[in-house]
Amino acid sequence: AQTVTQSQPEMSVQEAETVTLSCTYDTSESDYYLFWYKQPPSRQMILVIRQEAYKQQNATENRFSVNFQKAAKSFSLKISDSQLGDAAMYFCAYRSPLTYNNNDMRFGAGTRLTVKP
Amino acid sequence: KAGVTQTPRYLIKTRGQQVTLSCSPISGHRSVSWYQQTPGQGLQFLFEYFSETQRNKGNFPGRFSGRQFSNSRSEMNVSTLELGDSALYLCASSGGLAGVYEQFFGPGTRLTVL
Numbered sequence: 001a002q003t004v005t006q007s008q009p010e011m012s013v014q015e016a017e018t019v020t021l022s023c024t025y026d027t028s029e030s031d032y033y034l035f036w037y038k039q040p041p042s043r044q045m046i047l048v049i050r051q052e053a054y055k056q057q058n059a060t061e062n063r064f065s066v067n068f069q070k071a072a073k074s075f076s077l078k079i080s081d082s083q084l085g086d087a088a089m090y091f092c093a094y095r096s097p098l099t100y101n102n103n104d105m106r107f108g109a110g111t112r113l114t115v116k117p
Numbered sequence: 118k119a120g121v122t123q124t125p126r127y128l129i130k131t132r133g134q135q136v137t138l139s140c141s142p143i144s145g146h147r148s149v150s151w152y153q154q155t156p157g158q159g160l161q162f163l164f165e166y167f168s169e170t171q172r173n174k175g176n177f178p179g180r181f182s183g184r185q186f187s188n189s190r191s192e193m194n195v196s197t198l199e200l201g202d203s204a205l206y207l208c209a210s211s212g213g214l215a216g217v218y219e220q221f222f223g224p225g226t227r228l229t230v231l
Contacts, residue, residue, distance in 0.1 A: 001152065012122065033218045033219075035219060037222075042224070043205060044223075044224050044225075044227050045207060045209070045222035046222075047219055047220075047221065050218070050219050091160065095218055097218075102172045103152065104162040104165055104175065104188065105150065105162065105209075105220060106162075107159060107160040108159075109159050110159065
């Protein structure tokens with residue numbers, strides 16, 4: 001079964017600085033999808049960024065970018081120019097293609113990010 | 118476009134009772150997934166429905182059940198509530214132009230079992 005590991009339970013960053021959140025996953029599949037979700041104190045899960053495994057180019061969304069290392073099964077999230085509103089719990093998630101059995105979204109345990117003013 | 122909505126937002130029940138939670142997906146989305154979130158176990162997948170059929174199921178006891186209606190709205194039911202069922206229940210929908218893989222979440226229903 002696919003598992004997702006986030007080894008950093010908590011991280012902190014100074015406002016305007018850059019922070020990288022780590023995520024590794026275990027899979028024997030060659031095709032899959034990876035996501036980072038943000039859950040602020042309001043508890044609403046918000047999609048931050050997604051990456052298709054077949055794409056070599058790292059995904060970027062404004063201040064958010066990923067470093068996808070398929071061979072190493074690593075999918076880290078970099079937040080540039082951190083803002084106070086970035087403070088939240090961040091979850092890394094994995095999903096198999098819909099043609100696979102058990103293709104539900106698998107989540108890591110989360111990393112709580114604190115942004116210091 | 119309206120997001121995923123969940124009702125009720127908060128619920129307090131006692132052990133042994135049953136509860137029904139409702140989820141309305143984003144218009145055009147045909148897949149609805151349910152998750153249980155607790156501090157100890159994190160986010161755990163309950164089940165997914167697509168076109169009124171259960172497509173995936175997580176490792177939860179039979180007390181947890183769900184269904185999906187023809188308009189893609191979904192309900193989940195928990196019977197014979199236990200204290201350990203206290204959690205945030207999240208619903209997510211997928212499909213439409215954004216693609217079928219990424220999920221969009223509702224605000225959740227906070228269930229407290231006394």
